[in-house]
Amino acid sequence: xxxxxxxxxxxxxxxxxxxxxxxxxxxxxxxxxxxxxxxxxxxxxxxxxxxxxxxxxxxxxxxxxxxxxxxxxxxxxxxxxxxxxxxxxxxxxxxxxxxxxxxxxxxxxxxxxxxxxxxxxxxxxxxxxxxxxxxxxxxxxxxxxxxxxxxxxxxxxxxxxxxxxxxxxxxxxxxxxxxxxxxxxxxxxxxxxxxxxxxxxxxxxxxxxxxxxxxxxxxxxxxxxxxxxxxxxxxxxxxxxxxxxxxxxxxxxxxxxxxxxxxxxxxxxxxxxxxxxxxxxxxxxxxxxxxxxxxxxxxxxxxxxxxxxxxxxxxxxxxxxxxxxxxxxxxxxxxxxxxxxxxxxxxxxxxxxxxxxxxxxxxxxxxxxxxxxxxxxxxxxxxxxxxxxxxxxxxxxxxxxxxxxxxxxxx
Amino acid sequence: xxxxxxxxxxxxxxxxxxxxxxxxxxxxxxxxxxxxxxxxxxxxxxxxxxxxxxxxxxxxxxxxxxxxxxxxxxxxxxxxxxxxxxxxxxxxxxxxxxxxxxxxxx
Numbered sequence: 001x002x003x004x005x006x007x008x009x010x011x012x013x014x015x016x017x018x019x020x021x022x023x024x025x026x027x028x029x030x031x032x033x034x035x036x037x038x039x040x041x042x043x044x045x046x047x048x049x050x051x052x053x054x055x056x057x058x059x060x061x062x063x064x065x066x067x068x069x070x071x072x073x074x075x076x077x078x079x080x081x082x083x084x085x086x087x088x089x090x091x092x093x094x095x096x097x098x099x100x101x102x103x104x105x106x107x108x109x110x111x112x113x114x115x116x117x118x119x120x121x122x123x124x125x126x127x128x129x130x131x132x133x134x135x136x137x138x139x140x141x142x143x144x145x146x147x148x149x150x151x152x153x154x155x156x157x158x159x160x161x162x163x164x165x166x167x168x169x170x171x172x173x174x175x176x177x178x179x180x181x182x183x184x185x186x187x188x189x190x191x192x193x194x195x196x197x198x199x200x201x202x203x204x205x206x207x208x209x210x211x212x213x214x215x216x217x218x219x220x221x222x223x224x225x226x227x228x229x230x231x232x233x234x235x236x237x238x239x240x241x242x243x244x245x246x247x248x249x250x251x252x253x254x255x256x257x258x259x260x261x262x263x264x265x266x267x268x269x270x271x272x273x274x275x276x277x278x279x280x281x282x283x284x285x286x287x288x289x290x291x292x293x294x295x296x297x298x299x300x301x302x303x304x305x306x307x308x309x310x311x312x313x314x315x316x317x318x319x320x321x322x323x324x325x326x327x328x329x330x331x332x333x334x335x336x337x338x339x340x341x342x343x344x345x346x347x348x349x350x351x352x353x354x355x356x357x358x359x360x361x362x363x364x365x366x367x368x369x370x371x372x373x374x375x376x377x378x379x380x381x382x383x384x385x386x387x388x389x390x391x392x393x394x395x396x397x398x399x400x401x402x403x404x405x406x407x408x409x410x411x
Numbered sequence: 412x413x414x415x416x417x418x419x420x421x422x423x424x425x426x427x428x429x430x431x432x433x434x435x436x437x438x439x440x441x442x443x444x445x446x447x448x449x450x451x452x453x454x455x456x457x458x459x460x461x462x463x464x465x466x467x468x469x470x471x472x473x474x475x476x477x478x479x480x481x482x483x484x485x486x487x488x489x490x491x492x493x494x495x496x497x498x499x500x501x502x503x504x505x506x507x508x509x510x511x512x513x514x515x516x517x
Contacts, residue, residue: 029445048452068452070441077443301457304450320515328456335478337456378478382458382485382517407485
């Protein structure tokens with residue numbers, strides 16, 4: 001008698017980041033009884049990455065505390081770990097992957113969760129040893145060793161990573177200049193009101209900004225000693241942080257012939273163009289119902305939601321309703337919570353007074369809340385989450401009226 | 412160390428021994444207790460680690476800070492001794508604590 005293969009299916013997850021880590025736990029929660037293997041190229045079990053630019057970098061939390069699950073978890077849950085290993089190729093028709101060392105592993109279902117990697121800039125000097133990006137713990141360790149009191153730090157890129165690093169670097173006593181090629185901060189991901197507010201907060205903390213400015217070169221023999229800007233200015237530095245976005249780590253998928261377009265193209269269930277291969281997390285481009293188009297999210301909540309979705313599909317469960325994407329960032333004592341994506345066609349209104357350091361920007365399109373950016377304002381975020389999901393008709397003026405009860409509006 | 416019982420909305424119970432100084436959320440996710448997603452890892456941002464404290468234990472688990480209060484209130488989920496479990500730090504005085512999990516997180 002031979003075992004029926006489908007009775008004990010093997011789920012192989014490539015990528016031990018937030019998405020992969022969440023998926024393997026969720027599969028067991030849903031009662032998946034087959035074999036699970038989690039492969040990651042870092043030596044660590046899955047860990048929380050958001051603190052790497054914040055609490056961890058400041059030394060306020062330990063590496064141990066970053067772990068998504070305790071070390072004993074994987075053995076207890078019968079989840080096979082292959083850490084510090086790299087898959088070299090996927091053979092979709094054979095349901096098999098090939099590792100760097102030539103060995104192979106068969107699967108029934110494959111889930112790709114290899115995330116995204118920091119974008120590099122095509123400028124001279126970008127390879128110097130003190131030009132750092134921040135995606136993983138090894139990057140963060142290098143950064144922490146380099147960030148000291150009075151060090152001159154140039155941060156290239158005024159996005160979330162750049163601004164979070166700026167706040168942390170200031171807290172550690174470094175001198176910080178942020179260079180951004182767009183005319184304002186957070187140009188792709190936040191409204192002008194929020195960008196202006198955050199810029200003034202950072203300036204009050206001593207951060208200098210060079211907006212609308214490109215980079216010509218990073219100077220120095222082996223290590224960066226200065227950053228030369230497109231306007232000719234030379235900024236002396238001890239350290240350069242590159243925060244110019246990320247690109248999906250989709251090479252394996254591309255080489256395997258899966259449909260890709262800025263990430264692996266997947267359906268609502270996160271299934272790729274091959275029926276037994278899924279993709280989740282920062283590398284997946286998936287249709288988002290309320291926006292009616294596929295979007296690649298770089299977000300921890302997105303990774304969690306996609307992991308839950310795939311776990312439900314593989315366990316034959318009814319999946320939960322799709323979530324509206326959301327994000328958060330902490331800078332100084334400011335907690336920024338965002339639900340939805342910025343839509344330039346929407347009408348924006350500010351609720352509350354930015355001078356109070358607790359306010360929100362609501363974005364309304366055709367009577368529907370499509371995005372809320374809340375600064376130190378959990379009520380606006382929670383109400384916005386409800387409104388964006390329910391689609392309850394609202395008017396911008398009632399949202400802007402701070403005396404109107406938000407709970408009633410969202411109810 | 413405290414032994415804590417989590418009761419799912421369908422009645423299934425899970426018991427976990429949780430170390431002092433660990434949050435209730437970390438204890439639950441570390442033991443793969445279903446229904447606690449904790450997407451933000453304890454940054455008090457997501458509201459996906461909501462639990463309902465057994466009435467007998469409400470005093471010992473402490474009170475909500477303003478941020479937590481607002482999150483729960485504006486999500487319409489502040490009834491039945493609801494707490495964000497990332498905000499409850501375990502110690503021996505919580506040995507025997509019973510919490511109930513909601514049918515769905517915020």
